[in-house]
Amino acid sequence: MRPRYQVLALAVLTALALCSQTQQRSRAWVADNGDGTYKNPILYADYSDPDAIRVGNDYYLVASSFDAVPGLPILHSVDLVNWEIIGHVFAQQPPFDVFSKTQHGNGAWAPAIRFHSGEFYVYWPDPDIGIYLAKAKSAKGPWTEPLLVKSAQGWIDPCPLWDDDGSAYLVNAFAASRSGIKSVLAISRMSPDGTKLLDDGVIVYDGHGIDPTLEGPKLYKRNGYYYILAPGGGVPTGWEVALRSKNIYGPYERRVVLDQGLTSINGPHQGAWVETRNGESWFLHFQDKGAYGRIVHLQPVKWVDDWPVMGDNGHPVLTYRKPFAGAFVMTPAESDEFDETTLGLQWQWQANPKPGWAFPYERKYLRLIAVPPAEGVRNFWDVPNVLLQKFPAPEFTVTTSLNLTSIAGGEKAGLIVMGLDYAHIAIRKTAAGYQVTQSVCINADRGSAEKESAPVAVKSGAIELRVRVSEGAVCQFSYNAGGASFVNLGDPFTARQGRWIGAKVGLFAVRTGASGESGYADVDWFRVDK
Numbered sequence: 333m334r335p336r337y338q339v340l341a342l343a344v345l346t347a348l349a350l351c352s353q354t355q356q357r358s359r360a361w362v363a364d365n366g367d368g369t370y371k372n373p374i375l376y377a378d379y380s381d382p383d384a385i386r387v388g389n390d391y392y393l394v395a396s397s398f399d400a401v402p403g404l405p406i407l408h409s410v411d412l413v414n415w416e417i418i419g420h421v422f423a424q425q426p427p428f429d430v431f432s433k434t435q436h437g438n439g440a441w442a443p444a445i446r447f448h449s450g451e452f453y454v455y456w457p458d459p460d461i462g463i464y465l466a467k468a469k470s471a472k473g474p475w476t477e478p479l480l481v482k483s484a485q486g487w488i489d490p491c492p493l494w495d496d497d498g499s500a501y502l503v504n505a506f507a508a509s510r511s512g513i514k515s516v517l518a519i520s521r522m523s524p525d526g527t528k529l530l531d532d533g534v535i536v537y538d539g540h541g542i543d544p545t546l547e548g549p550k551l552y553k554r555n556g557y558y559y560i561l562a563p564g565g566g567v568p569t570g571w572e573v574a575l576r577s578k579n580i581y582g583p584y585e586r587r588v589v590l591d592q593g594l595t596s597i598n599g600p601h602q603g604a605w606v607e608t609r610n611g612e613s614w615f616l617h618f619q620d621k622g623a624y625g626r627i628v629h630l631q632p633v634k635w636v637d638d639w640p641v642m643g644d645n646g647h648p649v650l651t652y653r654k655p656f657a658g659a660f661v662m663t664p665a666e667s668d669e670f671d672e673t674t675l676g677l678q679w680q681w682q683a684n685p686k687p688g689w690a691f692p693y694e695r696k697y698l699r700l701i702a703v704p705p706a707e708g709v710r711n712f713w714d715v716p717n718v719l720l721q722k723f724p725a726p727e728f729t730v731t732t733s734l735n736l737t738s739i740a741g742g743e744k745a746g747l748i749v750m751g752l753d754y755a756h757i758a759i760r761k762t763a764a765g766y767q768v769t770q771s772v773c774i775n776a777d778r779g780s781a782e783k784e785s786a787p788v789a790v791k792s793g794a795i796e797l798r799v800r801v802s803e804g805a806v807c808q809f810s811y812n813a814g815g816a817s818f819v820n821l822g823d824p825f826t827a828r829q830g831r832w833i834g835a836k837v838g839l840f841a842v843r844t845g846a847s848g849e850s851g852y853a854d855v856d857w858f859r860v861d862k
Contacts, residue, residue: 356416358663359861360725363413368657370413370630372597372650374616377664377722378625378834379405381442381548383491384412384604384616387452391606392471393616393628394421394445394454398832399435400680400720401425404443404456406471411659412606412614412630417677419472421454424684426478427461431684433706434716436777437831440464442548442602444491453526455481457488459507465526482520482529486511492526493551493558493580500524501580503560504533505547515539515546517560519580536575536582539564543573543586548602555638560584561615563601568620572601574640589640590617590631593647597629600648605633605640608655615642623751623805623827624723625834666724666860670698675719679838682750683716690719697854700841702743704850712754712840713776720750720838723827724860729800730837733856736761736793742844745853747797749807751835752777755825757809758840759795761851766790768797768811770822777831785822793853801827805835 363374379395391412397403402420409415425431425439443456452468454475463482466475481502482490489505500522508514518533539546543564552559560575572590577583590600603617613633618626631643632652643649668676673692681689693699703717712718736745738761746758755772767787773780790813798810798818805827810818827835841853 356663356665357661358666358724360666360728362661362663364654364659364661365651366661368654369651370654372629372648373619373627374413374630375415375628375664376624376725377627378836379407379628379722380618380626380833381489382603382616382618382628383442383444383550384606385445385447386606386608387447387471389609392445392452393604394443396442396456396832397440397680398437399425399431399439399683400833401431401684402680403440404454405677406445406473407664408471409662411654411656412608412616413654414659414662415664416662417664419677421456421466421473421475422478426464428684432686432716434682434714436713442489444489444550446492446494448492448494448526453492455490455492455502457490457504459486459488459510461485463487463490463502463504463529479527481522481527484511486513489548491549491551492522493553494524494526495553495580498524500526501551502529503536503549503551505549505562515544515564517546517549517562519551534581536560536577536580537562537584537586539573545570546573550604552605557638559605559640561589561603561605561640563599565601566599567626568599570599570601572603572615572617572642576638587639588646590615590642590646590648595648595650597648597650600629600631600643603628612655613640614655615640621834623829623835624726625829664724666721668698668858670855670857671695678721679719680721681716682718682720685717689717693854697856698839700745700839700853700855702745702841702843702851702853704843704846710779711773711776711782712748712750712756713773713779715840715842717842718748718750718838718840720748720836722836723801723805723834726803727801727862729798729861730858731796731798731861732839732858733796734759734839734853735795735856736766736841736853737851738793739849739851740843740845743841743851743853744843745839745841747799747809747837748840749799749801749825749827749835749837751828751830753825753828755807755809755822755827756840757797757799757811757821759790759793759797759853761793764789766793768795768813768821770809772822772825788821799837801837
């Protein structure tokens with residue numbers, strides 16, 4: 333029997349752990365059903381092009397981030413169902429001057445994560461530059477500075493393999509928009525330390541005809557076979573292909589191992605095969621959901637004659653037993669009380685951030701400085717200092733409390749839903765006093781101007797702003813300027829995806845005039861609920 337003080341200490345630690353877990357449990361979407369089963373998607377958020385590995389008893393997932401910074405989020409799980417964000421691979425995206433401006437759709441495309449010789453390796457492509465590598469002793473970081481492993485336009489979706497004899501290889505796909513090559517996969521020899529490619533690659537599979545738009549390959553070895561798992565058919569309508577060969581350079585046999593069938597899960601593909609510590613196989617993949625982005629599903633896998641059979645005989649499952657029972661419920665962070673000295677890991681800027689855009693303030697607020705837009709900025713599509721996070725569920729509500737302090741007039745701060753179209757609700761200071769407005773911009777990526785609703789006068793810069801997102805990504809904005817309830821403002825707005833990403837929601841502060849002292853908005857909290 334344990335001494336009484338040990339029992340008490342264990343109870344205290346358990347309570348503290350439960351408190352921590354509660355803080356990271358979404359109020360909008362939880363995949364863990366609490367009865368030993370889970371529902372798909374396990375992540376109802378835009379963790380595009382997921383790749384994952386197991387190291388010991390832990391699972392780590394990396395996803396695309398494109399031009400959002402910090403980039404390449406790393407998530408952790410102990411059961412493949414409950415996940416938390418633990419860090420990012422880089423804080424500034426190279427080339428730093430290029431990504432100091434918004435670069436929608438460019439930047440860090442589909443990454444791969446592996447663990448080799450006691451280190452984590454993440455490879456990712458910038459389709460305009462080449463293939464990068466960063467390494468870390470811990471998945472939380474710190475990560476090494478991005479190293480360009482292969483300088484080549486249009487070489488995308490890299491994934492490494494260290495073979496049994498110590499030799500190393502890297503598989504990749506191609507983007508026709510940059511390289512003029514598409515729907516083929518190539519394998520290159522790689523230095524044993526993984527820091528450079530040793531040749532210009534060998535095409536090992538041509539998907540033209542049967543597997544158009546073949547991309548996103550992941551390279552594995554099992555029972556003497558080399559496997560390439562890759563999606564074909566395009567993002568919204570495609571399928572997952574398994575290729576296998578006894579020789580890494582082929583020829584490869586082909587089989588479709590996951591497709592939509594009669595389910596509602598369109599285009600199920602591009603992801604990661606993971607083997608648990610008890611020998612079970614699982615497959616993580618994404619589904620394109622338009623404004624909600626590329627959300628992540630988990631499929632059971634069984635092996636039949638050395639071929640993987642995913643889901644329910646090759647079709648996605650909607651619910652299934654969890655890989656492991658009993659793990660606590662954990663979801664990626666969403667709400668932020670801004671009572672820490674750093675931003676929550678869910679936040680990303682639209683470009684490489686500059687010092688002075690935002691400051692934690694007395695562990696009570698986030699102070700957003702009202703930065704003047706650069707010359708030539710047409711709308712918020714071009715504004716880098718927009719702080720955003722992913723849509724977390726099919727239906728949810730975001731409410732934020734902020735106080736705008738004007739210095740010279742012309743400051744504006746608010747709550748924004750960002751995509752190819754966007755809308756925001758904001759408080760601003762004019763010569764006539766404080767006003768709250770809603771603005772909508774259709775085809776923002778084409779340089780369109782915002783259309784503003786009739787402004788409403790309010791007494792001060794202190795206000796609560798809200799957006800309610802309903803099924804179909806229909807957004808209704810409202811505000812509370814010290815009254816008893818929220819008041820709707822403007823017509824409902826239907827959110828639209830960004831370039832290769834889902835819509836996002838977040839905060840901004842801007843001003844007119846490029847000189848003199850800037851005003852600011854102190855954001856008290858940002859809360860995500862049902």
